[in-house]
Amino acid sequence: MNILDIRNLSIKLLTSTTPILAVDRVSLAMKEGEVRGLVGESGSGKSLLAQAIVGVLDDKWQVDADRFHWRGIDLMRLSVDERKKVISKDVAMIFQEPMACLDPTTTIGAQLEEAVDDEQLTGYFWQRKQQRKLAAANLLHKVGIKHHEVCTKSYPHQLTEALCQRVMIAMALAKRPILLIADEPTAAMESTNQNQIFRLLASLNQLKNMSILLISHDLENVTHWTNTITVMYSGQFVEAGTTQHIFNKPYHPYTRALVDSSPKANMQIPMKSRLMTLPGSIPILQHLPIGCRLGPRCPKAQKACVQAPKVKNYHGHQVSCHYSLKGSY
Amino acid sequence: MLIFTLRRLNLFLFTMLILSILSFSLSFLFPGEQIINISGQINATPEGIELVALEYGKHESLITQYWIYLNQLFEGNWGVSMTSQLPIYGEILNHLPATIELTMTALFIAMVTGIPIGFIAAINHRKKADDFILSFAMIGYSIPIFWLGLLTILIFSIQLGWLPSAGQISLLYEIKQVTGIQFIDILLSDSPYKWQAFQNASSHIILPSCVVALAPATIFIRLARTSMLNVLDTHYIKAAMAKGLTFQQIIYRHAIRNALVNVIRDVGLQFANLVTLAMVTEVIFSWPGIGRWLIESIYQRDYTAIQGGLLALSCFIFLVHILTDFIYATLNPLARETHRGPQ
Numbered sequence: 223m224n225i226l227d228i229r230n231l232s233i234k235l236l237t238s239t240t241p242i243l244a245v246d247r248v249s250l251a252m253k254e255g256e257v258r259g260l261v262g263e264s265g266s267g268k269s270l271l272a273q274a275i276v277g278v279l280d281d282k283w284q285v286d287a288d289r290f291h292w293r294g295i296d297l298m299r300l301s302v303d304e305r306k307k308v309i310s311k312d313v314a315m316i317f318q319e320p321m322a323c324l325d326p327t328t329t330i331g332a333q334l335e336e337a338v339d340d341e342q343l344t345g346y347f348w349q350r351k352q353q354r355k356l357a358a359a360n361l362l363h364k365v366g367i368k369h370h371e372v373c374t375k376s377y378p379h380q381l382t383e384a385l386c387q388r389v390m391i392a393m394a395l396a397k398r399p400i401l402l403i404a405d406e407p408t409a410a411m412e413s414t415n416q417n418q419i420f421r422l423l424a425s426l427n428q429l430k431n432m433s434i435l436l437i438s439h440d441l442e443n444v445t446h447w448t449n450t451i452t453v454m455y456s457g458q459f460v461e462a463g464t465t466q467h468i469f470n471k472p473y474h475p476y477t478r479a480l481v482d483s484s485p486k487a488n489m490q491i492p493m494k495s496r497l498m499t500l501p502g503s504i505p506i507l508q509h510l511p512i513g514c515r516l517g518p519r520c521p522k523a524q525k526a527c528v529q530a531p532k533v534k535n536y537h538g539h540q541v542s543c544h545y546s547l548k549g550s551y
Numbered sequence: 552m553l554i555f556t557l558r559r560l561n562l563f564l565f566t567m568l569i570l571s572i573l574s575f576s577l578s579f580l581f582p583g584e585q586i587i588n589i590s591g592q593i594n595a596t597p598e599g600i601e602l603v604a605l606e607y608g609k610h611e612s613l614i615t616q617y618w619i620y621l622n623q624l625f626e627g628n629w630g631v632s633m634t635s636q637l638p639i640y641g642e643i644l645n646h647l648p649a650t651i652e653l654t655m656t657a658l659f660i661a662m663v664t665g666i667p668i669g670f671i672a673a674i675n676h677r678k679k680a681d682d683f684i685l686s687f688a689m690i691g692y693s694i695p696i697f698w699l700g701l702l703t704i705l706i707f708s709i710q711l712g713w714l715p716s717a718g719q720i721s722l723l724y725e726i727k728q729v730t731g732i733q734f735i736d737i738l739l740s741d742s743p744y745k746w747q748a749f750q751n752a753s754s755h756i757i758l759p760s761c762v763v764a765l766a767p768a769t770i771f772i773r774l775a776r777t778s779m780l781n782v783l784d785t786h787y788i789k790a791a792m793a794k795g796l797t798f799q800q801i802i803y804r805h806a807i808r809n810a811l812v813n814v815i816r817d818v819g820l821q822f823a824n825l826v827t828l829a830m831v832t833e834v835i836f837s838w839p840g841i842g843r844w845l846i847e848s849i850y851q852r853d854y855t856a857i858q859g860g861l862l863a864l865s866c867f868i869f870l871v872h873i874l875t876d877f878i879y880a881t882l883n884p885l886a887r888e889t890h891r892g893p894q
Contacts, residue, residue, distance in 0.1 A: 278792045310795030323790035325805045327812060327883055336804065337794050377884040393794060 225400060225433060226252040226275070229289035233270050233457075235507065236282055242507050244283075245270055245457040246515075249533065249540075252401060255431045257424070259444035259465070261480070262454035263504050268437050271454070272403045276315045277306045293400075314394030318406040320386035324378035330389055331374030334358040337396040361392040365422060384415035391422065401433045402426070420447050442484045445469050453477050456504055456515040458530070463539035473541040473548050475522045476500075514543070522547075555880055559873050566869055574862045575620050581854040585609075589620070591631040591639065591855035624862075630855040632848070639859040643841060647863055648731030649719055650840035654829050656756055657763035658822065658871075665768035666814055669775025670807065676780060684772060691769040696828050700762045700835035707758060714758050717837040721755075724748040759836040767825045771814065778813040782806050812883040819875035823868050 233245035245267040252258055262268045274285045290297045292312070297305045317323045325333060335354040338361075343353045355374075362370040365388040378386055387407055394402055404423060408416040424447055426432050438444045444451065444465075451468045453460040453476065461474040472478045482498040491497070502519045511517050513528040520527065522545045533542045541548075578589040587593055590603045604610070608619040623629070629639040672684040708716035719733060720726065726736050726748060737748050782788065783806060791801045830842030837843070841860060848856035880886045 273789075276793050278789050306795075310793070315790075315793040317786060317790055317793075319786060322786040325787045325791070325809065326885060327808050328805065336796065336800070379885055390790070397795065 223254065224251045224291070225254050225293050226250065227289060227291040228275070228287060231271065231274065231285065231287040231290065233267070233274055233279070234284040234286070236284055241284070243457065243510070244507060245274070246530070248454060248457070248459045250452055250462075252433050252435060254400070255427065255433055256450060257427050257434045257436060257448045259441075259448035259451040260435060260437045260454065261441050261444055261451055262439065262460075264439055265456070265504050265506075266454045267457035268454050269405050270457075272315065272405050272435065272437055275309070276313060276403060277302070277309055278315075311397065312400045313403065314397055314399035314401075315403040315405065316387065316390045316394050316407050318409040320390045320407075321378055321381075321383060323390060324386060326378055328377075329374065330376055330378065330381070331355070331358055334361060334374065334389070334393055334396065337393040339397055342398075357396070358392075361396055362389070364395060365389070365392045366418075367392075382415075383411055384418065387411070387415075387419055388422070391419075391426075395426070398430075399432065401435065403435045403437070405437045406439070407436075416443075423447070441469075441480050453480070456510065458515050459533065459540075459542050460516075461539075461541045461543075463541075467539050471551050473536070473539065473546040474543045475520050475545070475547065476516050478547060479521075552880070555886070559876055563869065563873055567866070570862060570865055570869075571621060571624065572617070574858050575617050577858050577861075578854070581857075583854070587633075588854045589630060589858070591633045591636070591853075593633045594636070629859045632856045633853045634848075634851045634856075639856055642844065642856070643859055643863045644731065646839060646841040646844045647867065649733070649838060650826075650829060650833070650842055650864075651867065652732055652734065653756065653760055653763065653833065653838055653840055654822075654826055656760040657829065658767070658818075658825060660760055660764040661768040661771055661825070662818065664764070665771025666775045666811070668768075669772040669814075670779050670802075670810065672772065672776045673779030673783065673810075674802065676783075681776075685776075688769040688772040691765050694765070696762060696766065696831050697835060699765065700759075700832055703758055703762055704835070715755050716758070719755055719839055720748065720752045724751060759832050759838055762836075763825060763829045763832050766828060767821050770821055770824075771818075774814050774817050775810060779806060779810040781813070782809045785809075808882065812879065815875055815879045815882060819872035822871045822875070826864065826868055 228248070228250045230247040230249060231245065232243060232247055234241040235244050248267070248271060250258075250260070250271070260268045260271070270279070270283070273279050274283070279285065287298060292308060295308060297308065300308065324330070335358045338354050338357045340350075342357065343350050345353065358374060359370040362373055367373050367385070367388055373381070373385070373389070378389075381389070391402075391407075402423070407423070408419050411419070423434055423436070427434050436444060436448055441451075441453075445468075448465050450463065451465050452462040453468065453474070455476050461468065461472065461477045463473075468477060469481060472481055479498070479500045483500075485497060500519045500521075505511060505515065505518075513530050514520070514523075517523045517527045522543075524545065526544045529544075531542050531544045533540050534546065536548060575589075578585050581588045584600075586600060586604045586607060586609055587595075589607060592599060592603050595603065607623070608616050611619075627640045629643070631638050632642060635642075668684055672681045675681045704716045707714045715721070724742070724744060724747070726733065726740055726742070729736050729739050733752055734749070737745060737752060740748075742748065788801060788806060791805055796804070826842070829840070830846060832838065833840045833843040834846055841864060845857065845860040845864070847853075848860060
């Protein structure tokens with residue numbers, strides 16, 4: 223059963239003149255215990271989508287969706303406050319730049335303790351402080367920080383980036399979430415630290431059956447850790463399917479280009495030749511092309527591409543393209 | 552924290568050194584005989600002047616003269632006033648506490664009203680309340696203080712008769728001077744009319760301190776508003792929202808503290824401005840403070856008094872500045888230590 227089911231979600235940026243459609247009818251579904259990657263270039267709206275799910279976008283942004291279900295509850299029918307209540311009970315999010323996401327003037331311990339839910343505490347109010355402390359220490363142990371005394375007393379700037387991300391994950395775990403949204407959790411991190419964080423997330427997925435939505439711009443890295451992948455480009459849905467399919471037999475020209483653009487160690491290329499890339503760069507929000515937004519850069523683009531394509535479903539492998547590469551395999 | 556304290560002390564020492572050099576050089580720059588400017592002995596006979604010149608080391612090199620001047624300052628010999636022939640040091644000790652009282656009360660009022668109002672404006676960003684507060688701040692900032700002072704006297708003292716218009720306390724009450732700060736003196740005194748005196752002194756301080764506080768309060772409103780807006784825009788507020796905290800929890804636990812950090816740093820800077828306003832206000836409300844005394848000295852070309860008064864006032868301003876720095880450091884863990892590791 224899908225725990226999260228989003229159909230045609232659009233996010234508009236309200237400006238003084240005309241609203242800008244930053245995310246254009248994107249669909250996303252998550253199963254229980256699934257690790258899904260959400261891949262796209264920077265500026266493709268993947269962080270926006272995640273923030274819209276958690277409901278932390280400010281009132282400059284307007285979110286619409288045809289369907290937005292969380293475990294069978296229709297969130298679009300609820301008021302903003304109720305929606306936030308439902309979501310924040312079960313969904314946790316970790317951000318990129320963990321150090322910027324921790325209050326610089328409060329100790330780690332205090333920030334962890336306030337994340338602990340009141341419902342998990344038993345006993346009278348004078349016992350609660352102690353229980354909160356214990357809960358915070360346990361959370362730190364869960365994410366692999368052994369010396370919790372040192373960590374709880376320090377301020378965010380005294381810890382390394384990777385430790386801060388662990389603390390963020392610990393905070394996310396405090397609510398025992400069903401879905402964890404990780405928005406580029408390892409950006410600006412060394413590769414050893416990156417692997418530690420990914421391994422931690424993978425173990426949480428396996429031990430606690432926690433679903434993870436892993437947002438990243440690095441397709442290759444994501445393939446190691448995910449079961450399914452959704453690809454986005456410039457705020458539009460591109461392709462979704464199992465990691466195997468997406469990586470080996472992409473149906474969309476964009477995904478094909480993404481896969482081809484990552485260099486491999488055993489690649490045979492002549493000296494000083496150009497690596498495979500798409501021409502141009504991702505369009506800025508003020509000058510979005512009509513129809514399929516990949517159009518101007520797409521090697522397969524034809525006249526029909528000025529109309530946005532409908533999503534086609536081939537046995538769970540969804541693709542949004544008029545000229546999909548399905549026939550070429 | 553120790554290094555932080557040492558650094559501040561270091562800064563204090565050097566600033567004091569430069570201030571004393573400035574004050575010393577003023578005695579040369581003012582018109583007239585340098586030795587008379589520095590000592591204030593305006594009626595002395597030529598023999599008397601010669602004695603004073605010997606005392607100040609007039610025949611030695613400039614550096615020795617400066618050294619002797621410093622020694623004199625520390626011994627409490629700041630010369631005598633040219634007009635009243637009273638020792639400057641005693642005059643300053645008499646007048647400075649009243650100014651400290653007035654400025655501190657005004658600073659307190661300005662912070663207690665300005666900062667929360669600024670926060671409220673930021674929380675209601677782009678709503679009616681925000682616009683209203685901003686325009687109020689703009690008006691409050693642009694009202695000239697001498698006009699505002701006269702206006703408040705006209706309304707609250709003369710027409711409504713609620714508050715007294717001049718002085719620090721009614722002449723009926725006789726309070727023995729111990730510390731110089733009147734409220735403390737009143738509380739220390741054993742007069743049977745202690746509480747009446749306290750009430751009377753409080754009603755005297757309300758008008759002038761509110762007049763002084765208005766302009767700084769409007770600045771604090773704007774500082775607090777921008778600082779709160781910046782904080783509300785940061786990632787950690789967004790993360791706290793994703794954590795499921797309510798808006799009140801976010802404001803009270805995270806936003807206020809971080810916004811205050813930025814405001815407090817500027818309070819020290821605004822204090823110098825506030826003291827200038829207090830000097831004008833003291834003249835209007837006949838407040839027996841150092842500002843009024845200094846302005847009178849300027850009118851009477853009392854060069855010795857100007858030198859001493861400037862030194863004392865700037866010393867006071869700088870001490871407050873350092874104090875706010877310490878408050879800033881206790882609020883902000885980042886300021887307390889040198890940065891290590893990646894930022």
